[in-house]
Amino acid sequence: MLAAERRDHLLDLLASRGKIVAKDVAAELRISEDTVRRDLRDMASEGLCQRVYGGALPVSPAVADYGARQSVAPEGKRKVASVAAGLVRPGGVVILDGGTTALAVVHALPRDLDCTVITHSPTIAAALLDHPRAEVFMLGGRLFKHSAVACGAAAVEAAQNVSADLFLLGVTGVHPEAGLTTGDAEDAAMKRALAARAADTYVLASSEKIGTASRFRVLPWEEISGLITDRAPHDPVIEQLTTLGVEVLAAD
């Protein structure tokens, strides 16, 4: 197998499975892990993948094809998404954030639900195409590759022209002191703008996010209506949030 061929193969794997585990691929191709790591390092330096401990991930989560994605979406996200979908009333207007959990919400929505969805994520918008009764309003702007959503001044401005009953907010960190956080400043600003346009904001917080914090604050606890999680209600972090006055919706 040629070196260049091997690299192509890695890109294929990345697209089809949505991730690469260096150890597994090395065993699969009968080559050393060092070689795989070297390839991944080079690819990452060219922006073709995102290097993580143990392997690599696609630069953007949206590249994994449908089937692979579904299997990647863990049980926790599905539970959270299901509860979140239940908050969407027929005839209601919901703002849907980007990210894999929000995508799971789309899949959890009844196919013939009559509602309006506002989103700044092309992935979410595309997924809603097979919900015939759902009206979709897309917020435009510069596409931010990292999280696959529209961000920046144009997107925030577009958000000013809409209103909704509900905002389903995705974050990367949920922490009692740090609050709701995400990894990018632009992204955080956009989420704030969206939250300001909805009567209620609920946080999609599958259990792996509970107790962690990222770099940028999105919102303080007072600004949100509730939090949806599959973490057990008697979990210390969850109890702490409850004492802060956060309504916690259990998903299990």
Added chain:
Amino acid sequence: MLAAERRDHLLDLLASRGKIVAKDVAAELRISEDTVRRDLRDMASEGLCQRVYGGALPVSPAVADYGARQSVAPEGKRKVASVAAGLVRPGGVVILDGGTTALAVVHALPRDLDCTVITHSPTIAAALLDHPRAEVFMLGGRLFKHSAVACGAAAVEAAQNVSADLFLLGVTGVHPEAGLTTGDAEDAAMKRALAARAADTYVLASSEKIGTASRFRVLPWEEISGLITDRAPHDPVIEQLTTLGVEVLAAD
């Protein structure tokens, strides 16, 4: 074995196996590896293959896994898309219409091309996520389910704020008298708005669209710079278009 004959053989191998290993071919043909390398070097300089350490690969990896791509986009659309992708210059700004042909253009774009793409299609935007160097600007608005693009007043307004070198326009009908047509009035208006924002407009017209007309006129012939089609140049309809002053780019 003649030198020219040998080169043809190499091209055949490239097409059938999807790769060439210099060492193997040399042993197979009982010639020195040096000769094979020289051939590959020459072929690469002519753009007939991609030289890599140890051998060579096809210029486009899509040639190898032909079967997989085939099911996604028919041959005609792939050819048209390939020519259209060639119009996108590094560093350039292109407005990309929605639809399956435009999606094929995304797949035909070099993965590491450095350009800006403006689109009102969430599908196109999502597909561009795995082009790390491509800057994507999404035009928002009410999502029109039929064609999966943003339409309406908000979308047209958003379009007023952008400019581009090139607009790749998809239509459903290309007819000498009727002009360029599509099946929906809103969609047609949006396409007109986009065409007004680009210096050049090229029509993506795979052969099944030539000679047909839909309900709503998009643009007259004067407004477009050219038409890309896989229909034969001596086709009566194509010749008629040529006499109308339309530049026809052949894709085959």
Added chain:
DNA sequence: CCTGTTCTTGCACGTTTCTGCATGTATCGT
């Protein structure tokens, strides 16, 4: 037919690139 030229081909040489292993370090999960 002979000769000189040009092109091709294979070989030799030094250089570059790749790969696996060993080492020590950093990071993760418990």
Added chain:
DNA sequence: ACGATACATGCAGAAACGTGCAAGAACAGG
């Protein structure tokens, strides 16, 4: 805090590479 795992780095052998050179074939002109 600890062991386990993943990591970066340096190193050495192997493979691939480019280049110069010479032998040979093809060809043109005398």
